[in-house]
Amino acid sequence: MVTVSTSNPEPRTYHHGDLRAALLAAGLRALETTGVSEISLRALAREVGVSATAVYRHFPDKRALLGAMALEGLARLGQMQKQAAIDAGDQAFAATGRAYVRFALANPSLFRLAFTHCAGRQDALPQSDLAASMLLKNAARATGGDEVAARRYALQAWALVHGLAMLMLDGQIPADEALIDQVIDGRTLWKKGA
Amino acid sequence: MVTVSTSNPEPRTYHHGDLRAALLAAGLRALETTGVSEISLRALAREVGVSATAVYRHFPDKRALLGAMALEGLARLGQMQKQAAIDAGDQAFAATGRAYVRFALANPSLFRLAFTHCAGRQDALPQSDLAASMLLKNAARATGGDEVAARRYALQAWALVHGLAMLMLDGQIPADEALIDQVIDGRTLWKKGA
């Protein structure tokens, strides 16, 4: 019941088995039902069945644990986009955008955490799995190889889907599939000067 | 030195003068140098020179105070956009977008708070001052009156600047004026299918 089931190779040595992974899993599970601000180290420790301060043997402080969770969130987002691109084939660019927003709507707290706690970090996450690279790669394909144009194109696309996701998460606009299409498929933006 | 100097008409009746306004001002001032998560009711009360629980005579709980601060943030953002539109003249649409991002960069915590704590509320903020309406109005002008097109255009523009602002605030991309222009002025997006 308290099984960990994470990717770490060591099965169950030491005292707990793999407390670090268990805490991470508990944290990610908690994020499915609450906001990041109600995440409590003590509660996670309680859930995993360990004393409150055991956490500090694996993470220097709360920020560190949240950071690890954020990294996992980023990885999952990248995975979603990659899969969406594969499934979509020729419409890959739009598909990754849609996947981006869908992931945000499906994992609101994790999505927010991922971007709040992953500023300027490059630790242990393959560059190619990042949302930005994902978009850039597809943008390059769409723009036919022009480096500068591709970069701008990717940036605009990223800002667009990120903004859409955020506005929906914050309840500023309805989190509605039709609206996503309207924004991602619409061709009107910047057709002429404004 | 502890003067309040807010818009409320009553100058200094009652015990404190206008504790509510003072707390709000202290909160907004605190947001200039720290994140919303380090805002503490007790600290604000201390700064204003009042007991910790006095806050509860004016706000039912912490959320309520943060909500009031958020509303003020939204109002200031709207004001910035309005001014930018006036100053820019014909380039009004792009100018409001730029003002949006600049406001976010200048007031990161307030900007974030405004959007996090203002879900589905319409209390006491003139609709016309909201960012969304601002954009919609200018979009309508730019698209020549087509209601549906204008709405989509506005939504895309909003998502774009909001996403750009967020990505910069979160350190995902450099908060750099040239990048803002690149995203707002660039005409490449959706010129052809993708």
Add this chain to the structure above:
DNA sequence: CCGATATGTTTACAGCATAAACATCTATGG
């Protein structure tokens, strides 16, 4: 002028992050 009401205070409590000292398990080298 008096009583009601708005405002502010004192006291209290539970929960939080985290530090320090202590205990125990495991792995490794003699």
Add this chain to the structure above:
DNA sequence: CCATAGATGTTTATGCTGTAAACATATCGG
């Protein structure tokens, strides 16, 4: 095979937090 060092977990303690309850006082309406 065993001692010992390091990794892991626990106990205890501190000072912060939000907020509830009871109390005090200042202001205003009658």
